[in-house]
Every structure is written in structure tokens, then in C-alpha cells.
Amino acid sequence: MEKISRYILVFITILAFSIFLPEFYWMSFGKPIxxxxxxxxxxxxxxxxxxxxxxxxxxxxxxxxxxxxxxxxxxxxxxxxxxxxxxxxxxxxxxxxxxxxxxxSFFRSQPKDIVGPLPRIFPLFESESGRVKLELPNDFFRISWRMEFIDTETNSINEEKSRMFSAVLQKRGFAFPAKLIAGIPTTRKSCDEGYVVTDSDDQLFHIKMIKGRPYVQKVKKSDDLKFKHIACVDFRDKKYYSYMISNENEIYILTQDDYELIKFPIKGFNPEKEELRIFGxxxxxxxxxxxxxxxxxxxxxxxxxxxxxxxxxxSSRDEKTEGKVFSYIFPAQISMFSGYTDFVNFYFTRTKGFNWLIFNILLVFAHFMIIKPRKVNYKNHLIDFSLIFITGIFGFLSVNLFQNKFFK
Amino acid sequence: MWKSIIYKEWLKVRWYLIAATLLLGIFVSYMFINVQHTIAFMQANNYWNVIVFRKEQYFHLIKYLPLLIGIGIAIAQYVPEIIQKRIKLSFHLPNNENKIILTMMGFGNLSLLACFSIVFLIFVGLSNYFFPYEIVNEAIVTILPWFIGGLAGYSLVSLIVLEPIWKYKMFYMVVAALFIPIYYESGVSGAFEPINFKLTIIALLISVSLLFSAYRFRKGEM
Known part of the structure; x- marks a missing residue:
């Protein structure tokens, strides 16, 4: 039992070192690219x-x-x-x-706009209020088993409005719940054009509120065309509502008023790993x-x-001198953040090549020299040696901080 | 015998535990008074907007409190044990030594869990009063690692307190100082969704780590 508890401590120490040592290294030696x-x-x-x-x-x-x-x-x-x-x-x-x-026009989309903790409730603005300034409504909507409006003052459902919008959506063939909801949820825009929404059958809809009444337009498209990301825009030429990225990574625009989907002749786009900027x-x-x-x-x-x-x-960071030195010291790196999403996780990156193996073998030898004077049974240290061989500097530090010293 | 051991643990931590629960409760109450105040002054729709789209965290005040409470309980529970090496008395009882340590550890963890659960339930209840479940869910996902970090902090500080050699105490402190921040990374609301389960498993694993320094302690490692 004590041995297991030691290995647990070694494990969390390896985890902590593999997060923070590479981070300290890059903080000290990393140069901007x-x-x-x-x-x-x-x-x-x-x-x-x-x-x-x-x-x-x-x-x-x-x-x-x-x-x-x-x-x-x-x-x-x-x-x-x-x-x-x-x-x-x-x-x-x-x-x-x-x-x-x-x-x-200028548009920017980053991988984290597609994968990450994204909003699930939105304010539906009045599109034709007759006022110059847009006003933030007192309710937010969600589209789950129906379209629900939640009053922000009382945190309760506005039944009448929810029923009215849900009924119109249902009539237009909307399959609840929504998959994607995209709009510009701010009053700082030239006018309101509501939301572009995909339903659970990947059908495309344009939803807005005109004089308190629902406006729902189903956009004609082939059934095979499915979207994974939609970003609405507010450009002065008023040519289109949104940029859209299909499941096949094609870029589309949805034109304003006539609801035409136009595909850009762009191939090889990887929206989960590439930033997209469009200057018009x-x-x-x-x-x-x-x-x-x-x-x-x-x-x-x-x-x-x-x-x-x-x-x-x-040249990427790995190809520069500091990257090459890194590859000799650290066999891998774990980061809590990724440049591609706001989700926090243990992102494991193995160091390319096997340069680190030399250092790892040296550390195994160093560990052997450390425990040699203790005249131990080496069989009891096989796991420690293996850990150092695989995890290198992280394992070496960890097994020596929590020493494998057990008494009979 | 076991009842007496648990009673001994209760005597050590009871006032501290009650004070910690009250303190957390006061902080949570203050947080929601603040929410109510903000809603009154900037209107609910604006506040919701800031929370949903600018990811403002109305609950950020309690971030490090569970950790402080975890550390405090560990100190309250184990510092009396190392004064004059009193824990050695427990090891001389006709019971399994590891079982004794695990019981002490289990008691500490359960006390913390009880304290955290009460406050957590109050937090969820009050959040539900003011906000829809989308906002509440993101809040829960965000504060969960802070509470789990409190449990992990408790385990690691117990380990440090019981470690007999000062040199190793210092080493363990370095490990704890590197490891605990994992639970307190500043992600946006809802960002911890993919990692919360892993963080919980790790915290559970660490909860038995005290056996290591207890073992070193009772074997007289100097």
C-alpha cells in the first residue's frame, strides 16, 4: 500500500513537472515567431x-x-x-x-470560435423597432425542445412568446433542438439581422423578430451540405449575412435577402487548426x-x-536552436491550454525524433549511481528505472524526490 | 476503537470545520448580494450579456477559499499529531497502521466534502434563482476544480506536515506548489469541462498519498 502511494506521488510529480518545466523553458528561451x-x-x-x-x-x-x-x-x-x-x-x-x-470588410475566425465553451443563450433583438439605436431585449432565448425566451428580470420562461416562436419554427419544418446558433449579440451594430441557425437535421434557417413577431426563413440547400460553423457579419455593403464553414471545410457565404449560398473556391482549409482572415x-x-x-x-x-x-x-519553433535544445532535454510536454480551443485539458505533445533518448539514458545511469551506495536490490527499482527511461528528466526528478526507500 | 479514533479527529477539527463552513457560506452569500446589487444597478439583461458573451465570472471571489480551507484542515488535523510525535501513539494501537492513517485521511476528506457540499448546494440553489441553467452549468464546471483542488491541497499538505525530514518537506512543498495550480488555471467559464473528471480521479488518487510519509514517520526515517 505504501508503495502504491509512492507511485501515485511519483505520477503526479511527473505530471506537474511535464507541465511546468517545459513551460519555464519556453518562457526563458522562447522567441516570438x-x-x-x-x-x-x-x-x-x-x-x-x-x-x-x-x-x-x-x-x-x-x-x-x-x-x-x-x-x-x-x-x-x-x-x-x-x-x-x-x-x-x-x-x-x-x-x-x-x-x-x-x-x-474584415472578418476573422479562429479555431477556438469553433471548438470551445460557446454561448447557448442569446438575445433576440427587435429588427424593425423604428429607432436608430438598438436595444438589448429583456429576454434571452434558447432553442432546445422548443424556442424558449427567458425573462432576465425574473429568470422565468415567457410562455406566450416562446409558444409563438416555437409554433412558427415548427410550421417551417424546424427540427428541434438547434445545432448552431449564430448572430451578432451586441447593440453595437448597424442594424439587426437576427440569427442564422441550423437544426438537428442540419437544415438552415434565418430567424429574426420583426415588430415583436417571428420571421423565420428556411434556406434552400442540398441535404448533403452541412455546416459546422457560422459567423454572422455586419458589413456596410450588406451583401451577405454570414460566413459559413461546411463539414467538408469549404467556405460559403449566405447572401442577404435572396438567401443564396455561394462557395468560395478555397481548398485545403483546416478550420480547427488555421486562423481565417478575409479582407474585402x-x-x-x-x-x-x-x-x-x-x-x-x-x-x-x-x-x-x-x-x-x-x-x-x-521555421517552426522546433526547428530553431531553442527547439533543438528542447528536443534533447524533454521527451514530451503537457500543456493545459491549446492554441486551438479555450477548453482546458492535458494536451500531450511528444517531442519529435529521439534526441531526448540520449539524455534519458544518461539519467538512468545517474540514478543508478545515486542508489548504488545504498546497496539496494535493483529488482525493486526496475519500475523507477523504466520511468526515468521513458519520461526522462520528469521521472528522474520525481523518483528522487519521493525516494524508493522501504524497510523490512 | 475506531469510534475513538474518529472522535479524536473530530475534536481536532470541529471548530475549524464549523468556522470554515461559515466563512465559505458568508463569502457565497456576499457573492449573491453582489449579484443582486449588480442586477439592480446595471439591469439583469446587461448582466446576463456580460456573463454569457464576455465570460464574466460572478463567482470568482471564492476561487482560492476551498484551497485555504483544505490546507487549514490538514494543519488542524496533523500538526497536533507531529508535536511530540503523538501520532506514534496511534501506531502503537492494536490496529493496522495503514487503516488508522486511511481512517484519519477519510475523516478529513469527508469533513471537507461535507463543508464543500453544503456551500456548493447553496451556490447552485442561488445561481438557479438568478440565472438560467446554461449560465449555472458553466459556473459549476468552472468552480468544480477549485473545490477538488481544496481536497488535493488537503492531501498534499497532510503529506508535507507528516513528513519527518525537513529537506523532504521542502521538496514536497515544491511539488505541491507546482501541482496545485493545475486546479486553479484561469480558463474562461465552462473551459474545464473536458478535464474535470481527470482532475477528480487525480485528487482521489492523491488522497492515499499520506500513507507514504506516515510510513516514513513510523519507521523513524530521519
Missing amino acids: KSEFVLYSCIDNDFIISQGPKTTDNKGNKLTVQQKEQKLPLLNMRQLMLDGIFPDSINGVEMDPHVIGVHK DIFNYNIIRIGKNYINVDALNKKYEKIANYSNSW
Whole structure:
């Protein structure tokens, strides 16, 4: 029994060390890895690449700050106007600041927006209140076995409203409960467009409240098309309600009013591991996907056709000197946080290769030297030796903190 | 005999346990007075909005309290035992030594569980009064590791107190200082869902760890 209790202590110590020692190591020696900032230039019809203060065009020519601003005039409009060099027209299109502003859009989606503790109750705004300012309603809704409105003051169900909305949803063929509910739950938006929702049969609905009454629109789509993530947007051009990611990792947009689903010609997107950024302007969309040590940018025209692609990768943390030293010391690392989700867990990452094996064998030998003077029966220490051999520094420290000293 | 052992443990911790339960209760009551006050001043819908979308934790005040209580119970229970090595008397009883230690440990854990359960139930009850189950569920998922951490803290501090050699006491303190923060990582509300079960299993495993230092103590390790 005492021996078991010792191994439990050794086990939790290994766990604690494998979380905190690598963390201390990276805190002391880790250096930031700068990603690139890449945008398609409507002047060059090619990509402009910035990394830190350094900017080049796609052919590798260095650009000054002013040259960069001139190559990306729509992004740097205010600065160029201040300098008095903003062009009157680009590619034959007259440059009207108001029109440029209307077409400008930015969207960002991270893996943790898809996997993590996500909200399950939402406020349903009045879409046509006749007021300029939006008001946060006094109730929140959930869509479980029906659509329920919970009064925030009394924390009780508003039966009348719940029945009214549930009945309309049912009439439109909604299969309860909802799988995804996406909207913009803030009063800081230009107007309210309600929520885009998928039901338990993966059907797609648009739900909003107009003058206190439910507005429910079922979106036509093929049964095979299922979505795993929806993010609503509030862009000034009012072209679409949301960006959507299908189970096959394709990117769609849901157009406003006519409810058309348009697929972007993007392949190989991994939403659980890549950050997605979409910059839109009067000429193009830049679909930027950023992974751990790579970037992939597709430029689309306004008809959503691909016109150019840029991709690049750089050394990851493991390939740099500090990463190589790490690979000799630590056989693995456990983290409580992952860059891909807000969920806390024990995320185990094995160190690539077997460089650590040399150090582990040295530690086994060191442990042998430590216990040798005690004239012990080595058979009783086989588990300790195995632990050091497998877990290296973590095991070595742990078995020596909780010494294998038992008396007859 | 066993009754006497349990009675001895009760005598050691009773006032401390009652005070700890009251203290936790006062903190929880204060938390909900604060909730009521916030609702009155910023309106319930705004407060719900902040909790759901900005992940504000209305219960953050009690975060380290279960840990402090766990450590306190361990000290109240085991420090008297090492003064003049009184625990050796228990080891001379005609009972299995490990059983005695496990009984003491079990009593400590059950006392803590009783204290935590009372407060936890009050917390859930009051949360349900103010908030829908989506918010309450996230709150439970978030505070659970804090309470389990209290149990783990109790076990590890007991181990440290009973360890006979100061050098090892210090080593164990380092281990505890590295291990206990696992239960107090600052995740967003609901983030601990995938790990709570694992944290509970580990806390249960540690609860028998006291046997190790008790063994070293009774074998006269110096």
C-alpha cells in the first residue's frame, strides 16, 4: 500500500513537472515567431508581403513605407489622402472614399470560435423597432425542445412568446433542438439581422423578430451540405449575412435577402487548426489562412473567382536552436491550454525524433549511481528505472524526490 | 476503537470545520448580494450579456477559499499529531497502521466534502434563482476544480506536515506548489469541462498519498 502511494506521488510529480518545466523553458528561451502580413495589391495585381518592419513585393523587391502604402491604396487611403497622393482612379474605377468604405470588410475566425465553451443563450433583438439605436431585449432565448425566451428580470420562461416562436419554427419544418446558433449579440451594430441557425437535421434557417413577431426563413440547400460553423457579419455593403464553414471545410457565404449560398473556391482549409482572415475591398477578397508556421493567401475578384495565390512557410519553433535544445532535454510536454480551443485539458505533445533518448539514458545511469551506495536490490527499482527511461528528466526528478526507500 | 479514533479527529477539527463552513457560506452569500446589487444597478439583461458573451465570472471571489480551507484542515488535523510525535501513539494501537492513517485521511476528506457540499448546494440553489441553467452549468464546471483542488491541497499538505525530514518537506512543498495550480488555471467559464473528471480521479488518487510519509514517520526515517 505504501508503495502504491509512492507511485501515485511519483505520477503526479511527473505530471506537474511535464507541465511546468517545459513551460519555464519556453518562457526563458522562447522567441516570438513573426507571421507574415500579405495582401493582394490592386496596383501591381500581385501580393505585397510584410514581415515585421520589412516589406517586399512578390518578386522580393524591398519597398519603403510610402511605396507599400501606394501599392495598397485602399488599405492606406487616409494616409495617402493626407500626403495628397491618393489616386483619382484605379483600374479605371473612380475612387470615391464613400464607395471604398462601403466595400471594405474584415472578418476573422479562429479555431477556438469553433471548438470551445460557446454561448447557448442569446438575445433576440427587435429588427424593425423604428429607432436608430438598438436595444438589448429583456429576454434571452434558447432553442432546445422548443424556442424558449427567458425573462432576465425574473429568470422565468415567457410562455406566450416562446409558444409563438416555437409554433412558427415548427410550421417551417424546424427540427428541434438547434445545432448552431449564430448572430451578432451586441447593440453595437448597424442594424439587426437576427440569427442564422441550423437544426438537428442540419437544415438552415434565418430567424429574426420583426415588430415583436417571428420571421423565420428556411434556406434552400442540398441535404448533403452541412455546416459546422457560422459567423454572422455586419458589413456596410450588406451583401451577405454570414460566413459559413461546411463539414467538408469549404467556405460559403449566405447572401442577404435572396438567401443564396455561394462557395468560395478555397481548398485545403483546416478550420480547427488555421486562423481565417478575409479582407474585402472594392476590387478583391483576400482569403488568408494562417497555420502554425505557414500562410496561404488566395485573392478572389468580386465574382468570387480565384485570381492569385500566395503561400509561404517558415521555421517552426522546433526547428530553431531553442527547439533543438528542447528536443534533447524533454521527451514530451503537457500543456493545459491549446492554441486551438479555450477548453482546458492535458494536451500531450511528444517531442519529435529521439534526441531526448540520449539524455534519458544518461539519467538512468545517474540514478543508478545515486542508489548504488545504498546497496539496494535493483529488482525493486526496475519500475523507477523504466520511468526515468521513458519520461526522462520528469521521472528522474520525481523518483528522487519521493525516494524508493522501504524497510523490512 | 475506531469510534475513538474518529472522535479524536473530530475534536481536532470541529471548530475549524464549523468556522470554515461559515466563512465559505458568508463569502457565497456576499457573492449573491453582489449579484443582486449588480442586477439592480446595471439591469439583469446587461448582466446576463456580460456573463454569457464576455465570460464574466460572478463567482470568482471564492476561487482560492476551498484551497485555504483544505490546507487549514490538514494543519488542524496533523500538526497536533507531529508535536511530540503523538501520532506514534496511534501506531502503537492494536490496529493496522495503514487503516488508522486511511481512517484519519477519510475523516478529513469527508469533513471537507461535507463543508464543500453544503456551500456548493447553496451556490447552485442561488445561481438557479438568478440565472438560467446554461449560465449555472458553466459556473459549476468552472468552480468544480477549485473545490477538488481544496481536497488535493488537503492531501498534499497532510503529506508535507507528516513528513519527518525537513529537506523532504521542502521538496514536497515544491511539488505541491507546482501541482496545485493545475486546479486553479484561469480558463474562461465552462473551459474545464473536458478535464474535470481527470482532475477528480487525480485528487482521489492523491488522497492515499499520506500513507507514504506516515510510513516514513513510523519507521523513524530521519
